Amino acid sequence: MPDATPTLPRKIIQAERPWWRLDLADAWAHRELLWLLMWRNVTSRYAQMALGMVWAILEPLALLLTLVLVFGFFVRVDTGNIPYPVFVFAAQIPWLLFAKATMNAVGCLQEHMALVSKVSFPRLLLPFASVFRDLFDSVILVLILIVVGMFYGYFPTWRLIVVPALLLSVTMLAIAIGLWLAGPAVRMRDVRPIMLIILQMGFYFSPILFPPSLVPPRFLPIYTMNPMYWAIEISRWAFLGRPVDLSPSFVMALVVVVIAFVSGLFVYAANERAAVDVQ
Amino acid sequence: MSSSAVVRVEGLSKRYLVPGSGTAEPLSGSPAMIWLKQRVPALRRDREKDWFWALSDIDFVLERGEVLGIIGRNGAGKSTLLKLLSGIVAPTSGRAWLTGRVGSLLEIGTGFHPDLSGRDNVMLAAALLGVSRAQVLRQFDEIIDYAGIGTFVDVPVKRYSSGMYMRLAYSVTALLRSDILLLDEVLAVGDAEFQKKTKRNVDSIAHDGRTVLFVSHSMASIKGLCTRCIWLDRGRIIRQGSAEEITDLYLQTLVKHTDEPAGPVDIPHAPPRVDVTRHHGYYTVVRQQPVISWVETVNSDGTPTRLFRTGQPLRIRIGFSQRRKRCDYLAVAFHTMDDRRLTMVFSLGGGGLGSLPVEGVAECLIPELRLVSGDYALIVEAGATADGVAEPIDSVSDATQVRVSLDDYLGYPGLTRNQGYIAQRSRWSHKMDPPPEAERATAVPFGPA
Numbered sequence: 027m028p029d030a031t032p033t034l035p036r037k038i039i040q041a042e043r044p045w046w047r048l049d050l051a052d053a054w055a056h057r058e059l060l061w062l063l064m065w066r067n068v069t070s071r072y073a074q075m076a077l078g079m080v081w082a083i084l085e086p087l088a089l090l091l092t093l094v095l096v097f098g099f100f101v102r103v104d105t106g107n108i109p110y111p112v113f114v115f116a117a118q119i120p121w122l123l124f125a126k127a128t129m130n131a132v133g134c135l136q137e138h139m140a141l142v143s144k145v146s147f148p149r150l151l152l153p154f155a156s157v158f159r160d161l162f163d164s165v166i167l168v169l170i171l172i173v174v175g176m177f178y179g180y181f182p183t184w185r186l187i188v189v190p191a192l193l194l195s196v197t198m199l200a201i202a203i204g205l206w207l208a209g210p211a212v213r214m215r216d217v218r219p220i221m222l223i224i225l226q227m228g229f230y231f232s233p234i235l236f237p238p239s240l241v242p243p244r245f246l247p248i249y250t251m252n253p254m255y256w257a258i259e260i261s262r263w264a265f266l267g268r269p270v271d272l273s274p275s276f277v278m279a280l281v282v283v284v285i286a287f288v289s290g291l292f293v294y295a296a297n298e299r300a301a302v303d304v305q
Numbered sequence: 306m307s308s309s310a311v312v313r314v315e316g317l318s319k320r321y322l323v324p325g326s327g328t329a330e331p332l333s334g335s336p337a338m339i340w341l342k343q344r345v346p347a348l349r350r351d352r353e354k355d356w357f358w359a360l361s362d363i364d365f366v367l368e369r370g371e372v373l374g375i376i377g378r379n380g381a382g383k384s385t386l387l388k389l390l391s392g393i394v395a396p397t398s399g400r401a402w403l404t405g406r407v408g409s410l411l412e413i414g415t416g417f418h419p420d421l422s423g424r425d426n427v428m429l430a431a432a433l434l435g436v437s438r439a440q441v442l443r444q445f446d447e448i449i450d451y452a453g454i455g456t457f458v459d460v461p462v463k464r465y466s467s468g469m470y471m472r473l474a475y476s477v478t479a480l481l482r483s484d485i486l487l488l489d490e491v492l493a494v495g496d497a498e499f500q501k502k503t504k505r506n507v508d509s510i511a512h513d514g515r516t517v518l519f520v521s522h523s524m525a526s527i528k529g530l531c532t533r534c535i536w537l538d539r540g541r542i543i544r545q546g547s548a549e550e551i552t553d554l555y556l557q558t559l560v561k562h563t564d565e566p567a568g569p570v571d572i573p574h575a576p577p578r579v580d581v582t583r584h585h586g587y588y589t590v591v592r593q594q595p596v597i598s599w600v601e602t603v604n605s606d607g608t609p610t611r612l613f614r615t616g617q618p619l620r621i622r623i624g625f626s627q628r629r630k631r632c633d634y635l636a637v638a639f640h641t642m643d644d645r646r647l648t649m650v651f652s653l654g655g656g657g658l659g660s661l662p663v664e665g666v667a668e669c670l671i672p673e674l675r676l677v678s679g680d681y682a683l684i685v686e687a688g689a690t691a692d693g694v695a696e697p698i699d700s701v702s703d704a705t706q707v708r709v710s711l712d713d714y715l716g717y718p719g720l721t722r723n724q725g726y727i728a729q730r731s732r733w734s735h736k737m738d739p740p741p742e743a744e745r746a747t748a749v750p751f752g753p754a
Contacts, residue, residue: 038400
């Protein structure tokens with residue numbers, strides 16, 4: 027028989043799976059699916075909306091306008107010599123990316139349950155696919171900030187080359203949180219509202235609306251352990267040339283992100299199989 | 306292990322946690338520990354939890370080119386088996402080996418996004434199956450052709466008719482080269498044309514040396530398509546063999562409503578009175594509150610039996626008790642053994658019961674049974690009407706079964722195998738004048754001159 031049996035893929039279905047098996051090869055074999063899921067998330071979001079892609083920027087710009095009016099015009103936060111609109115905008119880009127991507131990554135299993143419970147595919151793709159839309163939106167915002175920046179006299183410099191790395195590492199942090207919490211979020215519906223509260227608090231605690239010089243110096247060692255502190259400061263450095271002092275806690279924040287991400291991969295793999303049973 | 310085995314399943318089992326199903330052992334430990342365990346379920350030990358075994362100890366082997374039919378009542382574990390084999394759900398114990406790419410269609414159109422076009426959805430569905438873009442593009446025209454969606458390729462699928470939607474979903478799964486195909490009830494949907502096409506397609510897939518596992522309630526499809534068949538009941542294989550043999554057995558027998566391991570019992574020998582208090586409502590769980598406690602079938606003489614004759618009276622006695630007076634009707638539905646509803650009668654209106662007491666026994670009289678020879682399952686229901694709509698509170702699927710024989714009700718014996726379900730008497734007459742006597746006489750070819 028002209029048989030290709032040896033080359034056929036062999037699948038074993040069994041109860042026990044060693045904790046260290048991530049099936050990365052399977053995920054890689056489905057990389058086309060990752061692209062399609064990403065684009066599905068982007069295009070389906072703006073389908074049947076009269077303003078279409080404008081929505082990607084409308085919401086962040088409306089928020090920005092409000093913040094500038096309240097904190098720049100009424101409260102008059104002291105930002106040194108940097109105009110308040112660009113001061114907030116540069117901080118808002120990494121923060122919005124982080125907040126939205128985290129919520130989407132945490133909810134990725136629950137949001138795609140219709141798919142997860144009916145089709146077999148590497149679920150590891152989901153947290154990655156679900157944050158792409160936010161990454162896409164933030165790239166648009168970067169372009170707008172460059173234009174707005176030029177209006178205030180901040181012209182693009184060589185420093186902008188760190189922006190892609192910045193956006194990617196913020197996304198990685200969001201994915202790491204998603205990897206840890208996506209499984210529990212299916213079992214306990216409380217996880218997402220709790221995340222929402224934490225992110226809201228984080229928005230006011232992080233140095234978005236004010237410069238970190240307003241934080242009492244004795245709290246700074248703890249304050250700078252927040253990875254988003256560094257994301258915001260580096261973003262202001264890249265867009266506005268505001269000096270940033272990379273202290274040891276920057277390295278620590280980076281290490282924390284990497285550890286959370288790698289360990290998250292294993293946590294997710296362990297949780298993902300049970301998610302269908304407890305949906 | 307034979308080298309041509311494509312699917313090998315050994316001791317595959319799956320259990321689910323179903324709190325409140327009452328299968329747990331009593332909580333053990335000190336009184337304080339018990340108090341804690343009652344409040345914090347996480348502290349309970351494994352055997353103190355309410356587990357439900359959806360599948361237990363499934364074993365079978367499939368060779369290349371076989372088409373396996375999987376039959377069983379609702380809740381028997383058919384769909385769970387397919388979900389395990391497709392890798393969507395992880396088993397609790399046991400193993401399965403599958404050689405080749407597995408394509409599954411467990412629900413029509415899953416993975417389809419309503420806002421995306423047919424073309425994009427084909428790409429997405431193919432990517433979900435792990436098929437490369439290059440291969441989809443090679444087969445794209447064939448898929449669109451088979452689905453018959455023509456110029457609608459670039460229209461969002463939410464604008465498709467349900468028929469187009471289904472055809473597209475089926476053709477993506479079936480035509481993209483998968484070596485093992487898992488199909489759940491795909492023939493139950495779609496028009497006759499689509500069903501015919503699908504049957505031909507499954508045939509040709511098996512002919513290609515690919516393997517198909519096929520769940521269906523339609524015994525005709527199982528007989529027509531499958532080489533082998535397994536019959537599942539409460540998560541176990543109770544019979545396996547040739548499709549012909551198993552489907553015949555399935556249609557003739559019924560499954561007892563007890564907790565002991567099920568075995569087929571012949572209808573005439575089953576007791577006419579069935580206690581349904583412990584009968585699960587299966588997955589159409591409409592046993593919100595058990596109201597119906599027993600069901601008995603009685604013939605025209607008043608003798609309890611399961612054997613009836615067409616044209617004769619059939620009485621159904623129903624014992625019920627409800628905690629509060631919520632129900633205002635009882636109903637009985639007649640189903641074929643492959644779960645097709647034939648008719649349903651309600652205790653409402655002129656010949657009805659009026660209001661229902663908290664406890665009692667009701668009798669439903671069918672004065673003239675109008676079903677043809679065969680076996681029928683009775684669904685018994687209690688519920689309340691609201692705004693002219695019956696809202697079931699307790700619905701016992703397959704509560705009891707009866708065997709009906711047509712005898713001489715029609716005035717002639719049953720002439721064909723397929724008589725349908727309804728016995729309809731008929732009267733015939735000539736509507737053209739018969740030819741005159743003389744002509745008829747001369748027309749006799751071999752008469753005496």
